[in-house]
Amino acid sequence: MTYPAKPTSTRSLMLEVRDVTKHYEGVTALDHAGLSLGAGEIHALLGGNGAGKSTLISILSGVTKPDSGEIVLGGEMISVSGPLAAMSAGISTIYQELSLVPALSVLDNIYLGRELKRKTLGLPLTLDRRRMEADVRDLAADFGVTSSELRQPVSEFGALKKRSIEIIKALAFDTKVLILDEPTSGLEEAERRVLFSHMRSMRDRGVSLIWVTHHLEELFGLADKATVFKDGRTVGTVDIASTSVGDLIGLMFGAAQEEFGGGDTRKITHLEPSHKRRVVLSARNLSRGSAIRDVCLEVHEGEIVGLAGLAGAGRTEVVRLLMGLDARTAGTVELDGRRLSLRNSTAAYRAGIAMLPEDRKQLGILADLSTAQNISISRLSTVASAGFWMSRRKERALAEDYRRQLGIKTPNVEARIGNLSGGNQQKAIVARCLNTSPKLLIFDEPTQGIDVSAKVEVHALVRDYAANGGAAILIASEIEELLELSHRVLVMKKGQVVGEVRDIPAAIEAGDFSRIKSEVLTLSAAGQIS
Amino acid sequence: MKHSSPFARIMSIPGMPMTVVLIVSVIVFQLLNPVFLDGRTVGNYLTNGIPILLLTLGVSIVIIGGGIDLSVGTVAGLSAGTTMFALVNGAPLAVGIAVGCGTGLLFGLVNGILVAYLRINDFIVTLATLNIAAGLLVVLSQVQPLQGVTVPGFSELTKGSVFGIPTSFFIAGVVFVIAHLLLAKTIVGRRLYATGISAPASNVAGVSVPHLRLFTFAASGLLAGIAGVLFASRLGAVQAFLGIGYEFIAIAGAVVGGITLAGGGGSVWAALVGGLFLATLQQGLRINNVDPVYFSIVTAVAIVFGVVFERQVRRVILRAALNRTALSTNDRGRSADQHMNERQPAERVAAVTAPEGSKNDAK
Numbered sequence: 059m060t061y062p063a064k065p066t067s068t069r070s071l072m073l074e075v076r077d078v079t080k081h082y083e084g085v086t087a088l089d090h091a092g093l094s095l096g097a098g099e100i101h102a103l104l105g106g107n108g109a110g111k112s113t114l115i116s117i118l119s120g121v122t123k124p125d126s127g128e129i130v131l132g133g134e135m136i137s138v139s140g141p142l143a144a145m146s147a148g149i150s151t152i153y154q155e156l157s158l159v160p161a162l163s164v165l166d167n168i169y170l171g172r173e174l175k176r177k178t179l180g181l182p183l184t185l186d187r188r189r190m191e192a193d194v195r196d197l198a199a200d201f202g203v204t205s206s207e208l209r210q211p212v213s214e215f216g217a218l219k220k221r222s223i224e225i226i227k228a229l230a231f232d233t234k235v236l237i238l239d240e241p242t243s244g245l246e247e248a249e250r251r252v253l254f255s256h257m258r259s260m261r262d263r264g265v266s267l268i269w270v271t272h273h274l275e276e277l278f279g280l281a282d283k284a285t286v287f288k289d290g291r292t293v294g295t296v297d298i299a300s301t302s303v304g305d306l307i308g309l310m311f312g313a314a315q316e317e318f319g320g321g322d323t324r325k326i327t328h329l330e331p332s333h334k335r336r337v338v339l340s341a342r343n344l345s346r347g348s349a350i351r352d353v354c355l356e357v358h359e360g361e362i363v364g365l366a367g368l369a370g371a372g373r374t375e376v377v378r379l380l381m382g383l384d385a386r387t388a389g390t391v392e393l394d395g396r397r398l399s400l401r402n403s404t405a406a407y408r409a410g411i412a413m414l415p416e417d418r419k420q421l422g423i424l425a426d427l428s429t430a431q432n433i434s435i436s437r438l439s440t441v442a443s444a445g446f447w448m449s450r451r452k453e454r455a456l457a458e459d460y461r462r463q464l465g466i467k468t469p470n471v472e473a474r475i476g477n478l479s480g481g482n483q484q485k486a487i488v489a490r491c492l493n494t495s496p497k498l499l500i501f502d503e504p505t506q507g508i509d510v511s512a513k514v515e516v517h518a519l520v521r522d523y524a525a526n527g528g529a530a531i532l533i534a535s536e537i538e539e540l541l542e543l544s545h546r547v548l549v550m551k552k553g554q555v556v557g558e559v560r561d562i563p564a565a566i567e568a569g570d571f572s573r574i575k576s577e578v579l580t581l582s583a584a585g586q587i588s
Numbered sequence: 589m590k591h592s593s594p595f596a597r598i599m600s601i602p603g604m605p606m607t608v609v610l611i612v613s614v615i616v617f618q619l620l621n622p623v624f625l626d627g628r629t630v631g632n633y634l635t636n637g638i639p640i641l642l643l644t645l646g647v648s649i650v651i652i653g654g655g656i657d658l659s660v661g662t663v664a665g666l667s668a669g670t671t672m673f674a675l676v677n678g679a680p681l682a683v684g685i686a687v688g689c690g691t692g693l694l695f696g697l698v699n700g701i702l703v704a705y706l707r708i709n710d711f712i713v714t715l716a717t718l719n720i721a722a723g724l725l726v727v728l729s730q731v732q733p734l735q736g737v738t739v740p741g742f743s744e745l746t747k748g749s750v751f752g753i754p755t756s757f758f759i760a761g762v763v764f765v766i767a768h769l770l771l772a773k774t775i776v777g778r779r780l781y782a783t784g785i786s787a788p789a790s791n792v793a794g795v796s797v798p799h800l801r802l803f804t805f806a807a808s809g810l811l812a813g814i815a816g817v818l819f820a821s822r823l824g825a826v827q828a829f830l831g832i833g834y835e836f837i838a839i840a841g842a843v844v845g846g847i848t849l850a851g852g853g854g855s856v857w858a859a860l861v862g863g864l865f866l867a868t869l870q871q872g873l874r875i876n877n878v879d880p881v882y883f884s885i886v887t888a889v890a891i892v893f894g895v896v897f898e899r900q901v902r903r904v905i906l907r908a909a910l911n912r913t914a915l916s917t918n919d920r921g922r923s924a925d926q927h928m929n930e931r932q933p934a935e936r937v938a939a940v941t942a943p944e945g946s947k948n949d950a951k
Binding site for chain 1: 775777782795796798
């Protein structure tokens with residue numbers, strides 16, 4: 059594949075990775091992979107799970123040693139023998155899981171392990187905080203951290219500030235190449251924009267960025283180039299200015315995939331007007347202290363109701379009330395016309411409400427149990443005799459059924475679920491929910507942290523569930539995802555429902571995607587962020 | 589997953605590495621002194637060890653469910669005391685046994701309610717009940733000397749036999765088999781492991797975590813009660829400080845056997861093997877004329893050694909064996925996944941409903 063050379067490609071080379079190969083116990087993670095990074099360039103690194111991105115990053119940051127290959131930084135061949143060697147060579151990495159020490163101040167975090175010291179009694183024993191602060195003050199201010207914030211513990215800050223602190227930490231020392239692993243995860247729309255402006259200002263300082271992301275639409279207008287990995291090999295490098303999401307997906311997965319971004323509605327089912335359909339869930343005046351106030355919510359059969367809002371708007375809190383995970387202080391919940399008391403989650407499942415929770419690793423999977431055991435756990439009676447005696451055979455058969463139906467990719471349903479990829483774990487959790495034959499299924503951030511192709515599959519599961527007459531509530535921070543899947547969106551703010559957008563499939567079909575998107579965004583951010 | 593070697597599969601069963609150690613230590617002690625495996629000696633030391641084994645089992649159940657119970661030792665002591673008290677005051681045998689078991693169960697329920705429903709830290713709660721039980725036993729022993737029971741059959745509980753098996757063996761056997769079936773084969777057992785692995789995730793999945801917590805403490809309390817009755821039967825007299833320190837032997841036995849303190853790992857078998865190992869070690873030392881003052885030191889070293897051994901075996905040998913054949917590293921898992929990603933997702937989802945089989949089972 060050839061791509062027209064753009065002026066950007068004339069930038070001098072900062073980093074070149076040549077012919078890097080890495081085997082793990084017989085499996086080839088990287089196969090003569092390469093990457094060329096210009097000076098002051100934002101370079102996206104793309105690929106599905108298992109494409110080799112993580113391996114390349116861990117090689118560049120000194121965590122893993124390659125079997126063969128060369129790394130050339132600024133014209134010199136370097137050997138990255140360990141994390142410290144990488145940093146002193148000028149390669150820093152900001153991992154998806156933040157690596158700041160919460161209890162230490164911002165300043166101490168920035169200088170952790172590289173502290174400036176002052177001599178006391180002739181020995182360098184005391185930290186010279188004044189000098190450290192003087193050295194980074196201007197830099198910190200550029201990335202939105204004031205000098206008084208430098209002295210506060212990191213634990214007091216949100217996700218965006220923490221990323222900024224990591225950026226300052228990298229730039230405080232001579233960093234030529236900064237690797238960002240999914241830097242926008244956990245950030246809201248407005249926060250993302252701030253992060254992107256930080257990335258631009260780093261580029262302006264001449265730092266080269268390697269940016270790993272699953273969110274392809276974020277690349278446009280920001281990244282200069284993208285290199286696509288597949289099966290440990292470099293598929294190609296493209297100029298972002300001359301490509302599209304579809305092209306990139308084609309490179310990543312070989313075949314044209316289902317829609318991604320842009321508001322395609324091919325799969326969504328159109329619904330009859332709501333008064334003709336049965337109401338499945340009717341929640342009135344749900345309240346929990348002052349956190350959730352008077353939330354009213356109806357879900358009809360076959361309908362996907364999206365909850366939109368910023369972080370902290372109370373979306374997850376509302377569904378936790380519906381699941382009986384938190385106690386409500388007021389309000390009623392009716393399912394199929396029957397009043398529910400919802401004393402705990404067991405009661406919710408028994409009544410016919412199931413939930414796929416946010417934060418798959420902490421709240422979703424039971425990592426040490428097998429895939430089969432994870433699927434059966436919410437309704438063990440389906441795999442037991444006489445109501446209490448577990449049948450391993452039935453459990454296995456149930457899991458095999460779902461494995462086929464939902465396309466869960468695992469060689470063995472009785473192997474530990476913790477070893478599966480994120481997308482397959484998520485499908486197993488969907489299976490767990492379906493096994494309880496729910497009347498209402500709640501999806502809370504169903505595609506968090508899973509790769510693009512798994513995402514498309516999970517989207518299909520959500521749609522198919524509704525198409526078969528199920529009622530669903532969906533929470534998704536990614537507004538495009540929310541709109542593409544929902545029939546109707548309720549917008550929440552500060553624990554209340556502040557607006558509703560109806561007939562979304564029809565609106566999207568009429569080409570109004572960006573109008574309803576801005577409508578939802580305006581509602582959820584009104585008076586908060588421009 | 590392709591099957592790994594049979595050795596690796598056997599050793600991956602919780603408690604298996606320790607079983608090997610137990611067998612080896614028995615052989616070593618036997619070679620050192622042939623009296624070791626003499627029938628009478630074995631019967632004796634096992635009879636003495638059985639109450640502690642029951643405590644180990646109780647603590648193990650709590651630990652598997654993600655908690656800790658420090659009160660088992662003194663609760664067993666108090667249960668021995670209340671049994672004695674009832675019998676000394678003329679209660680029939682059955683009532684005496686019921687009083688002892690009931691004392692343990694009551695303490696277990698109190699522990700469980702405080703931990704599960706009032707959400708007080710289990711370490712604190714059981715530390716408190718440990719001291720309450722210890723204190724009550726002192727009070728009780730001052731009310732009346734706890735000895736001189738003549739109720740027929742009471743001492744037979746530990747000294748007699750059923751179907752040719754020593755009675756306490758029989759009781760312990762029944763208890764262990766029931767516990768094993770409960771944990772390994774029933775819905776309750778599965779929920780117990782799930783809760784131990786992650787209480788928040790289990791709660792989201794619809795498991796009643798508080799009910800299970802209560803159950804584990806109640807079970808542990810009941811087992812402490814049974815242990816107390818056996819103590820009283822074997823000793824014939826209950827001293828004011830009976831049971832103090834036994835909680836540590838019980839917890840040590842559980843941990844040595846391979847029950848992970850973090851919760852969610854281990855089995856009844858592991859608890860049994862760990863408890864037996866500690867008992868065997870002490871007996872071996874005793875028979876080889878080691879001064880009893882060294883017991884606690886040797887036992888402590890053995891505990892650390894045992895835990896390290898268990899973990900290393902499971903980590904090193906197993907990983908090597910499994911890696912050769914199965915997916916267990918992330919990268920390998922990802923690659924396998926990636927291969928399947930290449931396939932067209934046509935067969936992806938036909939219809940998303942609960943499988944027919946499962947629906948039928950539900951009815």
